[in-house]
Amino acid sequence: MSKEKGFVTEITPQSEDFSRWYIDVIRKAELMDYSPVRGCIVFRPDGYELWENIQRELDRRFKETGHRNAYFPVFIPESFFQKEKEHVEGFNPELPWVTEAGGEKLEERLAIRPTSETMFGHMYAKWIKSYRDLPVLINQWANVVRWEKRTLPFLRTSEFLWQEGHTAHENEEDARAETMRMLEIYRDFIENFLAIPVIAGQKTPSEKFAGAVNTYSVEAMTKDGRAVQAGTSHYLGTKFAEAFDIQYLDRNNQLQYVHTTSWGVSTRLIGSLIMVHGDDRGLVLPPKVAPTQVIMVPVGPPKTREQVIAKVDELYAQLKAAGVRVRVDDRDDVSPGWKFNEYEMRGVPLRIELGPRDMENGVVVLAPRVGGEKRTVPQDKLVEEVIKALDEIHNTMFELAKKFREEHSRSADTLDELKAFMEESRGFVEAGWCGSEACERQVKDETGATSRNIPFEPSSRKTKCLVCGEEAVHTVVFARAY
Amino acid sequence: MSKEKGFVTEITPQSEDFSRWYIDVIRKAELMDYSPVRGCIVFRPDGYELWENIQRELDRRFKETGHRNAYFPVFIPESFFQKEKEHVEGFNPELPWVTEAGGEKLEERLAIRPTSETMFGHMYAKWIKSYRDLPVLINQWANVVRWEKRTLPFLRTSEFLWQEGHTAHENEEDARAETMRMLEIYRDFIENFLAIPVIAGQKTPSEKFAGAVNTYSVEAMTKDGRAVQAGTSHYLGTKFAEAFDIQYLDRNNQLQYVHTTSWGVSTRLIGSLIMVHGDDRGLVLPPKVAPTQVIMVPVGPPKTREQVIAKVDELYAQLKAAGVRVRVDDRDDVSPGWKFNEYEMRGVPLRIELGPRDMENGVVVLAPRVGGEKRTVPQDKLVEEVIKALDEIHNTMFELAKKFREEHSRSADTLDELKAFMEESRGFVEAGWCGSEACERQVKDETGATSRNIPFEPSSRKTKCLVCGEEAVHTVVFARAY
Numbered sequence: 011m012s013k014e015k016g017f018v019t020e021i022t023p024q025s026e027d028f029s030r031w032y033i034d035v036i037r038k039a040e041l042m043d044y045s046p047v048r049g050c051i052v053f054r055p056d057g058y059e060l061w062e063n064i065q066r067e068l069d070r071r072f073k074e075t076g077h078r079n080a081y082f083p084v085f086i087p088e089s090f091f092q093k094e095k096e097h098v099e100g101f102n103p104e105l106p107w108v109t110e111a112g113g114e115k116l117e118e119r120l121a122i123r124p125t126s127e128t129m130f131g132h133m134y135a136k137w138i139k140s141y142r143d144l145p146v147l148i149n150q151w152a153n154v155v156r157w158e159k160r161t162l163p164f165l166r167t168s169e170f171l172w173q174e175g176h177t178a179h180e181n182e183e184d185a186r187a188e189t190m191r192m193l194e195i196y197r198d199f200i201e202n203f204l205a206i207p208v209i210a211g212q213k214t215p216s217e218k219f220a221g222a223v224n225t226y227s228v229e230a231m232t233k234d235g236r237a238v239q240a241g242t243s244h245y246l247g248t249k250f251a252e253a254f255d256i257q258y259l260d261r262n263n264q265l266q267y268v269h270t271t272s273w274g275v276s277t278r279l280i281g282s283l284i285m286v287h288g289d290d291r292g293l294v295l296p297p298k299v300a301p302t303q304v305i306m307v308p309v310g311p312p313k314t315r316e317q318v319i320a321k322v323d324e325l326y327a328q329l330k331a332a333g334v335r336v337r338v339d340d341r342d343d344v345s346p347g348w349k350f351n352e353y354e355m356r357g358v359p360l361r362i363e364l365g366p367r368d369m370e371n372g373v374v375v376l377a378p379r380v381g382g383e384k385r386t387v388p389q390d391k392l393v394e395e396v397i398k399a400l401d402e403i404h405n406t407m408f409e410l411a412k413k414f415r416e417e418h419s420r421s422a423d424t425l426d427e428l429k430a431f432m433e434e435s436r437g438f439v440e441a442g443w444c445g446s447e448a449c450e451r452q453v454k455d456e457t458g459a460t461s462r463n464i465p466f467e468p469s470s471r472k473t474k475c476l477v478c479g480e481e482a483v484h485t486v487v488f489a490r491a492y
Numbered sequence: 493m494s495k496e497k498g499f500v501t502e503i504t505p506q507s508e509d510f511s512r513w514y515i516d517v518i519r520k521a522e523l524m525d526y527s528p529v530r531g532c533i534v535f536r537p538d539g540y541e542l543w544e545n546i547q548r549e550l551d552r553r554f555k556e557t558g559h560r561n562a563y564f565p566v567f568i569p570e571s572f573f574q575k576e577k578e579h580v581e582g583f584n585p586e587l588p589w590v591t592e593a594g595g596e597k598l599e600e601r602l603a604i605r606p607t608s609e610t611m612f613g614h615m616y617a618k619w620i621k622s623y624r625d626l627p628v629l630i631n632q633w634a635n636v637v638r639w640e641k642r643t644l645p646f647l648r649t650s651e652f653l654w655q656e657g658h659t660a661h662e663n664e665e666d667a668r669a670e671t672m673r674m675l676e677i678y679r680d681f682i683e684n685f686l687a688i689p690v691i692a693g694q695k696t697p698s699e700k701f702a703g704a705v706n707t708y709s710v711e712a713m714t715k716d717g718r719a720v721q722a723g724t725s726h727y728l729g730t731k732f733a734e735a736f737d738i739q740y741l742d743r744n745n746q747l748q749y750v751h752t753t754s755w756g757v758s759t760r761l762i763g764s765l766i767m768v769h770g771d772d773r774g775l776v777l778p779p780k781v782a783p784t785q786v787i788m789v790p791v792g793p794p795k796t797r798e799q800v801i802a803k804v805d806e807l808y809a810q811l812k813a814a815g816v817r818v819r820v821d822d823r824d825d826v827s828p829g830w831k832f833n834e835y836e837m838r839g840v841p842l843r844i845e846l847g848p849r850d851m852e853n854g855v856v857v858l859a860p861r862v863g864g865e866k867r868t869v870p871q872d873k874l875v876e877e878v879i880k881a882l883d884e885i886h887n888t889m890f891e892l893a894k895k896f897r898e899e900h901s902r903s904a905d906t907l908d909e910l911k912a913f914m915e916e917s918r919g920f921v922e923a924g925w926c927g928s929e930a931c932e933r934q935v936k937d938e939t940g941a942t943s944r945n946i947p948f949e950p951s952s953r954k955t956k957c958l959v960c961g962e963e964a965v966h967t968v969v970f971a972r973a974y
Contacts, residue, residue: 043615043618043619045564045565045611045615046569046572046611046614047565047567047568047569047602050565050566050567051565052562052563052564052565052615053562053563053564054562055560055561055562055630057562058560058561058562058563059560059561061563062561078537078540078541079537079540079541079544080534080535080536080537080539080540081534081535081540081543081653082527082534082535083527083529083532083533083534083651084532084566084604084635084637084651085529085532085588085651086529087528087529090528102595103594103595104594105593105594106567106590106592106593106594106602107590107591107592107593108588108589108590108591108604109589109590109591109592110588110589110591111587111588111589111639112585112586112587112588112639112640112641113584113585120529120588122566122590122604129527129528132528133525133527133534136525137525148537152635153566153634153635155566157593157594159594169565169566169567171563
């Protein structure tokens with residue numbers, strides 16, 4: 011595409027208006043564009059490639075743990091939603107309905123899937139007959155639709171892309187183990203691949219998935235101190251098994267309901283990583299997910315250009331052979347300075363500069379996007395130095411995000427304390443909670459913060475509910491959330 | 493899943509009822525199941541993995557030729573279809589419509605995409621301003637929906653999976669070159685990866701894509717002598733550019749319409765490869781696309797079992813390390829004979845047997861699914877022998893399919909000749925055609941055969957139209973088609 015489109019010429023500073031900053035960055039970096047359909051975006055190639063890299067890595071992890079992919083219909087008959095009461099109440103307000111097709115009115119309306127527990131449930135009932143058929147471990151990569159009132163590119167769009175795992179097991183123990191296994195895969199992936207520190211924990215009943223017994227989540231903090239739910243894993247008990255009659259003959263020849271799970275992450279991970287890592291210069295992409303990890307820019311006067319480019323090409327080939335995602339920008343109609351800004355804005359983790367003086371000295375200049383100054387390294391050690399630098403950038407990004415989260419987290423003993431913190435700043439607040447929905451709702455009504463989850467590893471154990479002062483059953487993380 | 497579901501116990505012979513054979517095979521091999529939504533199937537893991545392997549290889553080829561992936565909305569506003577007259581006429585009868593969403597009636601109905609020329613067109617008009625922005629080479633992997641009256645699993649389903657490439661170019665020459673480049677990628681992929689010989693050619697006007705200037709296709713022959721369109725590539729001229737106002741400033745600073753192309757293959761490739769290669773014992777999967785390329789089965793009495801399995805595991809590790817998709821079936825509750833039948837039915841290209849006598853002799857038995865008898869090979873050459881055997885199986889499959897097609901192809905000078913052939917047999921008929929739609933329709937009405945394409949390399953050049961006897965403008969392949 012063209013170098014500069016003009017429609018976004020400057021990026022609004024984060025401190026001035028974080029939402030504007032976000033929209034400026036994703037449009038200027040050509041990650042997305044608005045579509046003519048309300049709440050739906052176009053994932054442009056530079057945005058979609060982030061999703062491809064996320065997919066490839068997660069898919070590998072799913073398969074390593076015995077899951078296989080399948081594909082189920084996008085249409086779900088209306089009657090399916092009626093079968094699980096909580097499920098229909100949760101999703102009904104967000105469904106788009108196909109009422110006509112092939113020139114005729116349909117006898118039964120078809121929803122566009124917002125999630126597929128019901129369709130998987132219907133098919134599993136046909137396939138599962140005996141304990142020998144269990145577990146069933148299937149994942150699906152698909153588009154889903156939830157007709158959201160307020161949308162935000164990547165983070166909340168009417169149509170989005172995701173994966174949804176649906177598994178069936180002989181008993182509660184196995185299903186709960188699967189639920190936690192997948193949450194741990196998400197935590198590990200998000201922290202060690204996307205460099206985003208997350209808080210893993212259990213959702214409160216009011217925040218759980220419609221139809222789940224328990225929902226678990228990993229929650230990240232964006233640079234405006236809000237929470238973003240990055241992945242969820244649900245233990246569904248026998249609720250969907252009972253709704254769809256998924257029974258099997260157990261080892262004692264008795265009919266039993268299966269225990270099911272579901273778990274998913276979506277393209278909101280793209281929005282999350284941008285909001286967690288980005289800065290006033292633009293995107294900052296974690297090296298492991300960055301489409302371009304290294305950009306090489308030749309510098310120096312025209313007379314040395316040919317010689318410099320020859321060397322750049324030689325080094326490029328070495329990096330490429332080592333599996334580094336590297337590109338060269340040797341255009342001569344834009345200045346090196348323009349290129350530096352451009353690739354910083356696009357979040358390329360590492361820049362390599364090479365000029366005539368570097369040629370003489372047998373070195374190149376490495377300029378990391380974050381965490382450290384430019385430095386020179388010997389050309390004959392380039393591959394190992396680049397791999398080391400990318401590792402360092404990943405670690406730096408994770409540490410910076412973690413430090414930011416720590417600086418924007420505190421604990422509160424009372425609702426007033428929480429309120430004061432939310433007014434002066436934003437962030438995560440740990441507080442005791444008695445377990446009543448009324449107290450949880452009061453926090454939301456008075457501060458805008460919702461319970462994010464009950465962390466597995468809270469930094470402190472609270473003894474009293476921040477609202478009513480009664481004994482605390484849980485320590486909860488509260489935050490304003492995307 | 494369970495070993496035998498019982499619902500398909502025997503496979504109907506192809507000669508008895510080819511359609512029944514097809515359904516028996518795909519259900520018994522657990523490639524698909526019917527869904528509760530009319531015309532939509534569930535792609536079960538063994539079926540979906542074929543698609544994953546097709547995707548991986550095609551995606552690599554698309555990217556090698558400079559294309560990038562993106563994702564556009566599944567919803568297309570009704571007004572978009574009105575903008576290109578032929579397009580709306582072609583697709584309108586097949587569209588499902590979303591008329592309500594989020595609890596409200598929509599102001600404008602939204603179609604579920606049957607193809608995305610219109611949505612890409614709308615966005616390209618925003619992105620393309622100058623010749624410097626061209627070419628735009630974008631592909632999308634997506635689900636699409638066409639509300640078909642008669643459906644057949646994989647080959648014609650209401651919802652299916654596909655890729656759709658959409659490109660924009662400065663001029664006709666570039667766009668035509670792209671159209672042919674992609675057709676050639678399809679031809680090469682289908683022949684050299686799926687072992688399906690195809691006839692490449694141009695569609696007649698009545699068979700072209702709704703809105704195209706020219707459509708090109710690759711056509712395969714199934715084992716019941718029918719044609720299946722395996723891939724298409726379209727030169728769209730400036731039709732969509734005019735409909736969506738995609739103009740750019742050319743090198744002389746003049747406003748010009750871009751020339752666009754589109755091209756796609758779909759999950760019907762799965763149906764095609766089954767119908768081209770399958771036999772009365774079940775599936776025959778081309779080695780390059782087969783999820784399991786090699787199945788290893790230990791044989792012999794219980795007392796040698798442990799020792800044999802140890803050797804099998806050792807050889808398995810060698811094959812795995814060499815990149816072969818290999819599995820071991822060492823279950824002791826089913827007989828080797830049962831396993832042989834099972835994996836033959838599932839189309840695994842190569843079986844390896846190993847028993848105590850083979851151990852003594854330092855050999856294994858290779859049993860190819862097609863093209864040759866069992867043979868023994870030395871264990872210390874197993875990897876190279878297996879790779880060679882898989883290559884041979886691919887080549888054999890291609891040659892068998894080609895021979896079948898040749899035996900079921902002929903040329904006809906008159907409609908009576910064509911009709912006689914279609915009555916006694918099925919297959920491809922090359923014949924001269926004057927270019928009139930009336931003559932083409934008469935062939936269809938009287939024989940059920942439609943023009944498949946105008947082959948680039950016909951086996952003969954016909955001089956007279958088979959219907960009217962006037963001068964032939966083209967030599968056309970006619971066949972009954974899926």
